Amino acid sequence: MQTLIDNFGLIWDGFLATLTVAAIAGAFALVWGAVLAAFRVSPVGPLRTFGTLYVEIVRNTPLTLMFFFLIFVIPSFGIVFPELGLWPSAVALGLYTSSFVCESLRSGINSVGLGQAEAARSIGFTFSQTLGNIVLPQAWRTAIPPLISVLIALTKNTSVAAGFAYTELTATSQKLINAFPADGLFTFFGIGLFYLAITVPLGILAGQIEKRVVFAR
Amino acid sequence: MSTSSVLYDAPGPRAKRLDKILNVTFSAVFLGAIALGIYAANSRGVFDDRWSVLWSPPKGQTAADVWYSLLVRGLGATLLAAAIAAPIALILGGFLAIVRRGLTSRVLASSATVLTELFRGLPVLLLMFLAKLVFGWSFLASVVFGLVIYNLAVVAEILRAGLAALPSGQREAGLSIGLSTMRTTLSIELPQAIRIMLPALISQIVVLLKDTSIGYIIGYEELLRTIKLNHAYFGDRFLLPLFLAGATIYILINISVSRLATYIERRLRERGSGQPPLPMELGPEGPIPQSGIGGPARTEGAHAGDPLFGHRQHLEGESARATPTKKKHGGDAPE
Numbered sequence: 001m002q003t004l005i006d007n008f009g010l011i012w013d014g015f016l017a018t019l020t021v022a023a024i025a026g027a028f029a030l031v032w033g034a035v036l037a038a039f040r041v042s043p044v045g046p047l048r049t050f051g052t053l054y055v056e057i058v059r060n061t062p063l064t065l066m067f068f069f070l071i072f073v074i075p076s077f078g079i080v081f082p083e084l085g086l087w088p089s090a091v092a093l094g095l096y097t098s099s100f101v102c103e104s105l106r107s108g109i110n111s112v113g114l115g116q117a118e119a120a121r122s123i124g125f126t127f128s129q130t131l132g133n134i135v136l137p138q139a140w141r142t143a144i145p146p147l148i149s150v151l152i153a154l155t156k157n158t159s160v161a162a163g164f165a166y167t168e169l170t171a172t173s174q175k176l177i178n179a180f181p182a183d184g185l186f187t188f189f190g191i192g193l194f195y196l197a198i199t200v201p202l203g204i205l206a207g208q209i210e211k212r213v214v215f216a217r
Numbered sequence: 218m219s220t221s222s223v224l225y226d227a228p229g230p231r232a233k234r235l236d237k238i239l240n241v242t243f244s245a246v247f248l249g250a251i252a253l254g255i256y257a258a259n260s261r262g263v264f265d266d267r268w269s270v271l272w273s274p275p276k277g278q279t280a281a282d283v284w285y286s287l288l289v290r291g292l293g294a295t296l297l298a299a300a301i302a303a304p305i306a307l308i309l310g311g312f313l314a315i316v317r318r319g320l321t322s323r324v325l326a327s328s329a330t331v332l333t334e335l336f337r338g339l340p341v342l343l344l345m346f347l348a349k350l351v352f353g354w355s356f357l358a359s360v361v362f363g364l365v366i367y368n369l370a371v372v373a374e375i376l377r378a379g380l381a382a383l384p385s386g387q388r389e390a391g392l393s394i395g396l397s398t399m400r401t402t403l404s405i406e407l408p409q410a411i412r413i414m415l416p417a418l419i420s421q422i423v424v425l426l427k428d429t430s431i432g433y434i435i436g437y438e439e440l441l442r443t444i445k446l447n448h449a450y451f452g453d454r455f456l457l458p459l460f461l462a463g464a465t466i467y468i469l470i471n472i473s474v475s476r477l478a479t480y481i482e483r484r485l486r487e488r489g490s491g492q493p494p495l496p497m498e499l500g501p502e503g504p505i506p507q508s509g510i511g512g513p514a515r516t517e518g519a520h521a522g523d524p525l526f527g528h529r530q531h532l533e534g535e536s537a538r539a540t541p542t543k544k545k546h547g548g549d550a551p552e
Contacts, residue, residue, distance in 0.1 A: 163434030
């Protein structure tokens, strides 16, 4: 217990580091994932192929492999991150999470009734008008709960960055447990609370939205 | 095709031309990007003799040594951890879901809920560190511990969703014939919930398989770690081929398990998982004038046109919608 109180500054820094990388990666993943989802439903064949390939490969690659790729393998192509830590971690998490964002959005699009798209087409809307004015506004509502689950998973996945030279919550816990082994269990629960402080409210929010969407239909 | 084709019209001559232009443009862009990548890689000497590490490696090693370390030691350890963790997570997760659904005791049921939420909200790596650093367990035990704790919570949550998705009549029927809540959950609800949630459960196995690679960070010698060890032994130049070999192994295994999930999902849908079997025709053959007051006229058979048991009519009605010529036949089936 004393370890937690004495090192609260360290833990707080770790918490902020976790939040920072989650926020950057989350924003990146939402944008890139939306682009990928648009690719996957677009009428242009090559774009669809690209979207499908990207999602299939990235979704089936472990996150650790993605980190490993960006940090150890990419340099053989001449691309080196100026420093380890925040940016490589954010990029790895963003690239990985975007495939899940794409799939949630796509399932949201699929959940919109066929009649909606048919109605839009029958009054002469083009592809982009149908998607932008009719389908996407409805798809968002269904997609928000799974998107929040994706963001929760992202928050927990930031812990993998601990293995790749980014000092966030999990790396802090490792340091503290190694330094004060007798207090290990307390440190674990203390750090765990910080994670739960992010994930539990998000989960409750997702549940609330899900209920409202169900009634709206 | 799926709904995506509904989003745009069947192309006319102008749209076809536009399509062709867009197709060519984007194909050119992608091919250009790939060519640029290959050129950049080539100018950095990526395509030299480093790939030979996969068939005739330097430093007096044989290809068999390299592949033995990758496939038997590395992949073996990855699969071993997954093979131990997956059944335990499934059993414990199922147990937790049963406790939440089948017990009338509020205290036990809600503590199971709290446990699920708690385990689901913690990172796998943190759990592995707990086992490794605090409990001082072996690498394999720590990896399995982290995987089991997280995945049992997710399995419990998947099964809970499956149980909640069942029609409430199933539970009511079980209770009304005098089964206890636990008996109802075990022998009526759970088999159906597992059936409809099978695809989600298999997808979760893929997640578990992927998460074994987190063991790399705590030092478990799985596939990624053996790649790193080979890299350390052969030198920096040989990392790229080794990594690509490892990544391909991971992706192939995961895609094939994912395919299995999709296949089962499609099979469940096609075999009509939601449809109850057709009822036997118990009544007299031949037309019966009226099914009830204000009900639709029967066309044939005892259950024909029956709003509750007229499944055959209902099914025909559905196929009739797909092929409008048959419309007259099953058109009066209640929707």
